[in-house]
Amino acid sequence: MVRYLAPLAILLVIGVFFYFGLQRNPNDVPSALIGKQIPTFSLPSVTDPQDLVTNEALAGHVSLVNVWGTWCVECRHEHGYLLELARTGVPIYGLNVRDDRAAANDWLARLGNPYVSSGFDPEGKAAIDWGVTGAPETFLIGSDGKILHKHISPLTAQVWQNDFLPLLREHCGPTDCPFLAAGGR
Amino acid sequence: MKTLSSLVAIWLAFAAGTVAAAAEEGFDDPVLEARYQALTHEIRCPKCLNESIAESKAPVAADLRREVRRLIGEGKSDDEVKTFLSDRYGDFVLYRPRMTATTFAVWAAPFVLLAFGGLVFWRILAARTNQPIDEELPP
Numbered sequence: 001m002v003r004y005l006a007p008l009a010i011l012l013v014i015g016v017f018f019y020f021g022l023q024r025n026p027n028d029v030p031s032a033l034i035g036k037q038i039p040t041f042s043l044p045s046v047t048d049p050q051d052l053v054t055n056e057a058l059a060g061h062v063s064l065v066n067v068w069g070t071w072c073v074e075c076r077h078e079h080g081y082l083l084e085l086a087r088t089g090v091p092i093y094g095l096n097v098r099d100d101r102a103a104a105n106d107w108l109a110r111l112g113n114p115y116v117s118s119g120f121d122p123e124g125k126a127a128i129d130w131g132v133t134g135a136p137e138t139f140l141i142g143s144d145g146k147i148l149h150k151h152i153s154p155l156t157a158q159v160w161q162n163d164f165l166p167l168l169r170e171h172c173g174p175t176d177c178p179f180l181a182a183g184g185r
Numbered sequence: 186m187k188t189l190s191s192l193v194a195i196w197l198a199f200a201a202g203t204v205a206a207a208a209e210e211g212f213d214d215p216v217l218e219a220r221y222q223a224l225t226h227e228i229r230c231p232k233c234l235n236e237s238i239a240e241s242k243a244p245v246a247a248d249l250r251r252e253v254r255r256l257i258g259e260g261k262s263d264d265e266v267k268t269f270l271s272d273r274y275g276d277f278v279l280y281r282p283r284m285t286a287t288t289f290a291v292w293a294a295p296f297v298l299l300a301f302g303g304l305v306f307w308r309i310l311a312a313r314t315n316q317p318i319d320e321e322l323p324p
Binding site for chain 1: 231244245248249272273275276
């Protein structure tokens, strides 16, 4: 009996592994920073080099940190949705990586600026502290300054609905996320 | 002939470029250079699947090589460099992950599987040796 059941059991185990394993995206590397405090950084703003964007700007409220660059085609793709989110009152901070300041400013002037402010990081140094592997990437930051979620690839309405909103509902205090009530859905 | 000489010229130009890039990235001190080479071959590029940062052409790999170079230059130990990277990018970037609760399965799996295979092998062998040899022979 064992002679016939053992291979079947092994096949079943392998089958289960493949069933779940093959549905996973090998590019989805989980961030090591989830649940950790955001890294300290201080970067000149893209729009005004005199103006500094620091980790302190993110303290005390829920926000998004979006990694972008004008070289990034997918960033162009998600830009419209970022503008839409910004319009509903979601505070979005930009992390502009490996970019040219003039090109970045031109991009914001031409396509609209969804960011409260964008840190300018031409060498990608701050990006390494954030564990950034490319662009676009979007982090969800809680009001306690902890990283709640990281999304790699463009942010879309569907991703917002499925991945971000449940976390926001869970983590937003009564006054943390006015945009939820304001139709930020 | 003219084509050949221009091809050689192009090849030389590329070769010179590679040498320049390598010189810019490396260390003059052979000991530091050896550590730099060993480390960058042991750190996995987080963007590209199964390439070390030494082999990868992805921008993030170049940035990580630069960080490794900087940290070695600052006198950090290999372990400190690895901690710096795994703090930011997770155990994923270490080709030889450290033994932690989450990576325990990765380390234990080969031994568990070997023991299991050995057990199966031993049982089959034991079953066979117990059989009278005559029975297996054709009449």
